[in-house]
Amino acid sequence: MTPKHAGPAPPIGPPAGRSPDPERPDTSVRADSAPSNNRSLVVVSNRLPFTAERRPEGTRFRRSAGGLVAALEPVLAQRGGVWVGWTGAAREDGAGEAAGAALPAATDDVSYHAVPLTAHEIALYYAGFANRTIWPLFHYFVSHMQIDGATWRAYERVNERFAHLATEASDDEALVWVHDYQLLRVPYHIRRLAPRRRIAFFLHIPFPAADVLRVLPWSRDLMQGMLAADLVGVHIPAYADHFLTCAQRLLGCEVDRGAGLVRFEGREVSVEAHPIGIDVGQIERLAERAVSIGADGAPAGAPVAEILGVDRLDYTKGINERMLAVERLLEQHPSYRRRIAFTQVMVPSRERVAEYGELKREIDETVGRINGRFSERGWSPIRYLVRSLPPAELVALYRQADVALVTPLRDGMNLVAKEYVAAQLDDDGVLVLSEMAGAADELQEALLVNPFAVDEVTDALHRALAMPRDERRARMSALRHRVRANDVRAWVARFLDATERAALRARSTVASPADALQRTLAPWLARRATVALFLDYDGTLTPIAARPEDARLSEAARQTLDQAARTPNLDVVIVSGRALADVQEMVGVPALTYVGNHGFEIEGPGISFRHDELELWRAALEQAAEELDSLAVAGAHVERKGGSVAFHVRAVPDGERRRVVRQAEAVLRRRRLRVTPGKALVEGRPPVPWDKGHAVLHVLVHRHGADWPSRVSAVYVGDDRTDEDAFRSLEGIGRSIRVGPSAGGASYADYRLPDPEAVLALLRWFASGAFAEPGADPSRRPHSEQNCASDSGRAPWVGHCPQATARGPAIPGLAPGVSVPCSARKATRASAVYCCFNAS
Helix, strand or coil: CCCCCCCCCCCCCCCCCCCCCCCCCCCCCCHHHCCCCCCCEEEEEEECCEEEEEECCEEEEEECCCHHHHHHHHHHHHHCEEEEEECCCCHHHCCCHHHHCCCCCCCCCEEEEECCCCHHHHHHHHHHHHHHHHHHHHCCCHHHCCCCHHHHHHHHHHHHHHHHHHHHCCCCCCEEEEECHHHCCHHHHHHHHCCCCEEEEECCCCCCCHHHHCCCCCHHHHHHHHCCCCEEEECCHHHHHHHHHHHHHHHCCEEECCCCEEEECCEEEEEEECCCCCCHHHHHHHHHCCCCCCCCCCCCCCCCEEEEEEEECCCCCCHHHHHHHHHHHHHHCHHHCCCEEEEEEEECCCCCCHHHHHHHHHHHHHHHHHHHHHCECCECCEEEECCCCCHHHHHHHHHHCCEEEECCCCECCCHHHHHHHHHCCCCCCEEEEECCEHHHHCCCCCEEECCCCHHHHHHHHHHHHHCCHHHHHHHHHHHHHHHHHCCHHHHHHHHHHHHHHHHHHHHHCCCCHHHHHHHHHHHHHCCCCEEEEEEECECCCECCCCCHHHCCCCHHHHHHHHHHHCCCCEEEEEECCCCHHHHHHHHCCCCCEEEEHHHCEEEECCEEEECCCCHHHHHHHHHHHHHHHHCCCCCCEEEECCCCEEEECCCCCHHHHHHHHHHHHHHHHHCCCEEEEECCEEEEECCCCCCHHHHHHHHHHHHHCCCHHHCEEEEEEECCHHHHHHHHHCCCCCEEEEECCCHHHCCCCCEEECCHHHHHHHHHHHHCCCCCCCCCCHHHCCCCHHHCHHHCCCCCCCCCCHHHHCCCCCCCCCCCCCEEECCCCCCCCCCCCEEECCCC
């Protein structure tokens, strides 16, 4: 390879500031490049387009020079809009809410809203969950990942704060564009606050395969966060495919892979690949003015081929592996000694983090060892620059380099590869590119390598250095054509247009959340003959009321429950923390089974249960109730349930509520009761290993036999922390549905419904019998006359035909397997249904 020579002229004027991330070039975009749509835009990203710096004279703002900033600000200026983000400084450092009033503005039509973060929040949310959990996981470095509940909770709180500001800064006609892995939960919170808001999300890093993502305990929550958007954008089709698989496998969503759609909570979410570009024009202008930077100490007249690497310090970039490939090249091809020079630009990053410090030491040692081994007088093989370079200097290095060695171990896109291509004005460079980078999908004319295979990278380097000029130019001209066609302006325009289409589709295809859940559940329900449906009361069948006695079941819900009690192959159980007699009276459908006091009491056709230890704790429960009465807190009241005692604080003023709850908890603990926080209440129960989960399994075994999972589909619907016990008990053997948001975003539930109205819609579907597969094999149905005899040895089968039990409890004295004609007749069947009863 004939080495390159100097460019025509030095840069004009002082260099602009360089972004700390070399993969985000300093670029500019003309406002006339923005999409023509006039809808206002709200950009939400971790960082604002400037950084706050505390100085003796006060806080100053240094503008960022990244490509995303340069691409989006002209669009904001044209459309009018807001940028929501963090200033980069802790609130205690003077760059929080107070600094927000003085934030700079690009034009009169653009404003900035700063999200205040404390130093503690930054450590947990940003340095913690975002960069020590999500970053390594999404890059497949699972061994580097830290799992910490405290950092997750901080991440959730901060994401909610971003969402509140974004919602306040927009209306339903605006388009909210959320960016990157620091804000995966923001779309969820925006959707909860503003259900009709247009939302787009773009992920700038890789999206991992399902088996990798599921390692994270909160993987479902992250998926739910992104699926609240109308459009989820990623760099390449492989990431989109991973996302669709995760939606299907982790959340049970219905997925249309051909159309790139996920049906989630009644909405169709588009998942599309939109590879980000660079500002080619700016790179080319800098390249035209570039000054050649030769190899230090090259002997006079000796041709020197320049090899270049540019990276931020990170374990995902493969810097040390790249050094080993250069070393192997010099070992295997001694003729390259004194004839090549490898320049590695490494921008410092997270140096205070121990593993990053260790990585830098390892790279330093490798560089020192290779230079010590091969250096000769006047020549060293590696030039090692540990600093951020201004754009003009960096582009000069790009243009001068004969070979760019871009070999990350995993990268979402890698814009260094595209910057290098854009700077090759003479079509005379060679790009050696990792196939693990998203850019490899577009830049197929590069020499693609496996960065983990040192010999493969070495061979590619040798091929690049020996490549004939015609081949170099053919490859590079094709690369430059594609990079120019897909620059950052085109990326912004395409993505915003795609968002408009996705939002329109989402609004035109909205199904109710219950309809969407029905489609998801139907194939699973069809595998078994019987459905056991467990329904919580408060917050599930009825909205939460300030006082428990005000939570009355609607007449529509009561009629639907009565119909469900008469539906073949459907066994309905009401589960509540209320006293058993209370919930029976509130619902008023005698044919159902009722579970009261969080499972300590159960009554229904063919079943009557009281926990053995309940009587032992009645005195302690009453004493606790009397003590709670004596607190005499305005707005609070005590509910005696027989098997538990609840202290309600919904009407207590907000400023007093936490103190009052602590007092109530102290009373319950003194009585050695199990303390359970709830929605605006605190509850005391006997401290025995029994809860709603145990009660659900007791009902299933008693009514359908120990082998019930092979014949019964168990579904539990609930809304609060006590229902989580039931969700957990049915993991893997049943299905669970959470109603409304869960505390902290975490839940054992498989699915979600937004409110009791959606629960009623789902209940109507069950009551109609539509869940049963048409034409199912009669031999699978345990209620038919023809197979009652075969069930006679399978005890207990107590009252599991709702038609027979609708008129009263199971008939006493009958032996297992005795057939009794049912008084109800299914309109679509020619013969009466027969039911099996066990002796009561």
